[in-house]
Amino acid sequence: MDELNADGIEVQLDTDQARLLAESKLVDVQPLSGHSFRLLPNGRVGAVRFEDLQIEVTPKHKLGVAHLMFLLGYAKNPGFRPDSVMAETYSDLWPAMAHSLVVSVERSLTLGLLQGYRTEQEALLTVRGRIAFEEQIRRRPGYLVPIEVRYDEFSPDIAENQILLAALHLMLGVPRLQPETRRRLLHLAARFAGVTRLLPGTPIPRWHRSRLNERYQSALGLAEVLLRNSSARASAVGVEMSAFVVVMWKVFEDFVTTALRDVLADHPGFVRPQLPAYLTGEGDWSQGMTGKGADDPHGDVVMDVDVVHLDDGGTPNVVFDAKYKLASSTGDYANADHYQMLAYCTALQVPVAWLIYAGGGQDIRRTIKNTGVDVVAAPINLRQSPEEVLARIRQIALRALDEVPALA
Structure with a gap:
């Protein structure tokens, strides 16, 4: 079902399946009668697979597997290559990820196991x-x-090989993979002789990009995405379950933050993600909080701004905020995004806020009455190629800097 499906779907589950599905947090599981349950999207996307059942929540606008994996990979590593995922033709998430991993690892091992x-x-x-x-x-x-x-x-027992081997075993734990894919996964795992197998839940070991591991880097990026967001296990009652679950608003926010930092790094000033802004009190973000009470001079109403660009002296001059889904113009919290942007600009004394959201169309600039604050809603079409998406973020960032007199 689509992540925006407000009605959900009704399915038949046994007690153990319903419990495990609820634990995965992919959907909200509401009991109806007997073995009937209603599944409702809750802001997460991904797939949970049992032996004979798969529940999949797809991103809005049918964002493809390759696009989703690119957003996840780039957020953690700006060098993540879009061609690391080569299974866009698969309609099922698990075969897509398994095939992508197989092909990527096979490419990495063309010259043998890295030592x-x-x-x-x-x-x-x-x-x-x-x-x-x-x-x-x-x-x-x-x-x-x-x-x-x-x-x-x-x-060969180095971090790079441990990560790839852990990802291969993770995918081998997925039920109902195609026999050919499973055979290739087993063959690849066997090539990592002498490499320590990481136990489930073990932190991903750190590795550093270098000329020596260059041929591994694409596969490592994909493997880390899978390890951070997936699990495959057999429960105590014998029900095999695999889960790949991500929170889309967080995925989008992390991606936009990383891409903006990458673009703005080459320009004067510096970038602060999640910068605290105080609506009350006399202090500013650079002084930090000294207390939690109403008497705190730094304020007791604090907001974390997604991305702020500051000049070399530490004065904020551009505010960016990432919204996977814009607030509705109707309802209990109508136009909440614009209220939020106005609060950011007021607290930081910044004249323009850029509201970056997932969607299509053109930029829309609105001037808030009696304030001198502008809010620019700037859409990013995530269905475009990774190169086009990154180019769009670069365009937004440079336009924002061009409007700052000191930087123009």
């Missing part, structure tokens, strides 16, 4: 590498052997 140096420490009867004197004294005071030593081992 690197890792520091090992163990007790030996002979010296290898360097003697760890502090460990020797702490563990074996007065003894000559065994000797605590540290040495560098040239090994």
